[in-house]
Amino acid sequence: xAPSNTDLAEGIxxxxxxxxxxxxxxxFFDTFQRNxxxxxxxxxxxxxxxxxxxxxxxxxxxxxxxxxxSGSQQEERIKFENELLHRSKPRGQHLALAIDVLxxxx
Numbered sequence: 001x002a003p004s005n006t007d008l009a010e011g012i013x014x015x016x017x018x019x020x021x022x023x024x025x026x027x028f029f030d031t032f033q034r035n036x037x038x039x040x041x042x043x044x045x046x047x048x049x050x051x052x053x054x055x056x057x058x059x060x061x062x063x064x065x066x067x068x069x070s071g072s073q074q075e076e077r078i079k080f081e082n083e084l085l086h087r088s089k090p091r092g093q094h095l096a097l098a099i100d101v102l103x104x105x106x
Contacts, residue, residue: 011064015076018057022083025050054084 025046032038057080064073 008064008067011060011067014060015057015064018053018060019080021049021053022057022080025053026083050084054081057084 028046029043032043061073061077061080065071065077
C-alpha cells in the first residue's frame with residue numbers, strides 16, 4: 001500500500017511533539033541557569049529524559065523519511081541533531097557533572 005499524505009502529516013505532527021519536548025528542555029535549562037534556587041534533582045531527571053528523546057525522534061523521523069521520497073525531510077534530522085547533540089545535551093551534562101563533583105567534595 002502506498003503511503004498517504006495523511007500518514008506523512010501524522011508523522012510530521014509527531015515530530016513536532018518531540019521537537020517541542022526539546023524546546024521545553026532548553027527553556028527549562030535557560031531558566032535553571034538564571035535561577036538562584038536550583039532544583040538539581042529535576043535537572044538530572046530531565047537529562048535522563050533527554051537521553052531517550054533522540055531515540056523517540058529517530059523513530060518518528062525515519063518513518064517520515066520513508067514516506068517522503070523527495071528527501072526534503074532530512075534537513076529536519078540535521079537541525080534536531082544539532083540542537084540536541086551540540087547545544088542542549090552538552091550544556092546540561094556539563095552542569096550535572098559539576099553538580100556531581102560538588103556533591104563528592106562536600
